[in-house]
Amino acid sequence: MAFDPTKPREHTEIDAGELRGQFNALKAQIDAQQAQLNDFQTQLDAFPGNDGMIDRITGLSARNVDAIQTLTISNPPTQGQVQAILNKLNEALGGLYH
Numbered sequence: 885m886a887f888d889p890t891k892p893r894e895h896t897e898i899d900a901g902e903l904r905g906q907f908n909a910l911k912a913q914i915d916a917q918q919a920q921l922n923d924f925q926t927q928l929d930a931f932p933g934n935d936g937m938i939d940r941i942t943g944l945s946a947r948n949v950d951a952i953q954t955l956t957i958s959n960p961p962t963q964g965q966v967q968a969i970l971n972k973l974n975e976a977l978g979g980l981y982h
Contacts, residue, residue: 885909949979 887909891902931937952975957965 887913946981947979949976952976952979 885905885908887906891906892898952972955965955968955972957969961969
């Protein structure tokens, strides 16, 4: 018997068999969900440990580029300032590359 949320109907006599069937159907649904959760847990357990996962995420993520200092340049910029711009750009791109 599948669970029927419309049973027992209001203002009807309580039938033990009907209620037992409802409870057994709910128990079957709970057991099926528990089996799914167990399967998911097995899949999670197959993944590398937290340290391995953190290393994988860190290796594929951009680095923090907040620490790159801003530059000030004159108008027109000197050759040294243009080289500094190039260096900062390379530093930022290197930090964002994963």
